[in-house]
Amino acid sequence: MMLRVALVGYGWWGQHIARRLKDHPGFRLVCVVEPAEAAHDTIRAAGLMPISSYEEALAMENVDAVILTSPNDQHDLHVRLAVEAGCDVFCEKPLSLTPEGARESVRLCREAGLVLGIGHERRFEPAVQRLKGLLDEGALGTIMHSELAFSHDKLIHLGADSWRTSKAHAPAAGMTQMGIHLTDLLIWFFGRVDTVAASVTSRSLGWETGDVVTVQLKFEAGMTATLQAILHTPHFLRTHVFGSDMWVEIRNATHPDTPGGEVTMERYRSLEDRSVDRIEWSDAVTANLESWAAAIRGEADYVFSDFEKVHNIEVLDAIVRSAETESVVRPG
Numbered sequence: 001m002m003l004r005v006a007l008v009g010y011g012w013w014g015q016h017i018a019r020r021l022k023d024h025p026g027f028r029l030v031c032v033v034e035p036a037e038a039a040h041d042t043i044r045a046a047g048l049m050p051i052s053s054y055e056e057a058l059a060m061e062n063v064d065a066v067i068l069t070s071p072n073d074q075h076d077l078h079v080r081l082a083v084e085a086g087c088d089v090f091c092e093k094p095l096s097l098t099p100e101g102a103r104e105s106v107r108l109c110r111e112a113g114l115v116l117g118i119g120h121e122r123r124f125e126p127a128v129q130r131l132k133g134l135l136d137e138g139a140l141g142t143i144m145h146s147e148l149a150f151s152h153d154k155l156i157h158l159g160a161d162s163w164r165t166s167k168a169h170a171p172a173a174g175m176t177q178m179g180i181h182l183t184d185l186l187i188w189f190f191g192r193v194d195t196v197a198a199s200v201t202s203r204s205l206g207w208e209t210g211d212v213v214t215v216q217l218k219f220e221a222g223m224t225a226t227l228q229a230i231l232h233t234p235h236f237l238r239t240h241v242f243g244s245d246m247w248v249e250i251r252n253a254t255h256p257d258t259p260g261g262e263v264t265m266e267r268y269r270s271l272e273d274r275s276v277d278r279i280e281w282s283d284a285v286t287a288n289l290e291s292w293a294a295a296i297r298g299e300a301d302y303v304f305s306d307f308e309k310v311h312n313i314e315v316l317d318a319i320v321r322s323a324e325t326e327s328v329v330r331p332g
Contacts, residue, residue, distance in 0.1 A: 002028050003293045004064045006057035008078060010034040010043055010050075013092060014069035016257050018048060020286045026293055033057050054078065058085035065296065068092055071163045072176055076101040079116070083108045088296050090117035090289065094176050094316055095309055099332070102313035106306045117292030118304055120184040124287035127250045127265040127279050128185065131241065135189055140243025143223040146186060147240045150178040151230035152255055156205060165207040171320045173200045173210035174229030182227045183315045185239065187308050192220045193315050193331050198322040204232050215319055245269065256284055
């Protein structure tokens, strides 16, 4: 069954989604909702149909689901309106800017029997899935600590008028841009976060939200983690988990939106017992969308639990509060 979708928003990430779905056999991209009508000619030139009104898209009989790449502060409203129209929803990260908003979106979709997808494509990277399998098997021994980083300079052209540079719409520097992918992985790996200590600074961009965020996490299960997200440095993506018996490091040569390069996955027990796998880049963004569509068709469960969707926003909120108050805080 082909899933008929409306794409909401045609900014940087909306354009990436549109290119992936335009000729995908499992999706029909019915329309693109873009209130900025100056972009409509560009949308038409891409072979897509632009409309200005989200409500108009939801009223279309040939729209089964919506994909939200709208600004972060609009996600709560857009999810609610989609549920009221009986549409399944895929929401780009962050699901919400508040824990209350995330809880409500999850509740509305669950009670309506609709599938709420979320734009955390890193779970669909083959190397990350191998690491999750090793963790589930206990192959690393007792988990001690993790170090994760996701940084790039893809957005440095943005001006002060962009919502992505605003503390109100994209708080804590790179958290809503990149860091939230890392907390999603950590929650998937280790469960509930107990405490958060975060710091945000601005080194070169002068953005209201800052351009560097560093975070220390302690999990209820006992392990710790650190993460960083920098908005003005060449691409860097690293996932490193330390266990008592083995550590595993994953390094990605390119951003998830950029085909090419390779992923390296090193497993180390000792100098005599180590291995490095080299994995070609794969389209994890499309894999996530395909998984969401399969869940809508009832073919498989969606990999994200309601707890994980909500707790990631609780952790985001805790990171924002910790950075603002320069203190250790608890999520929730």
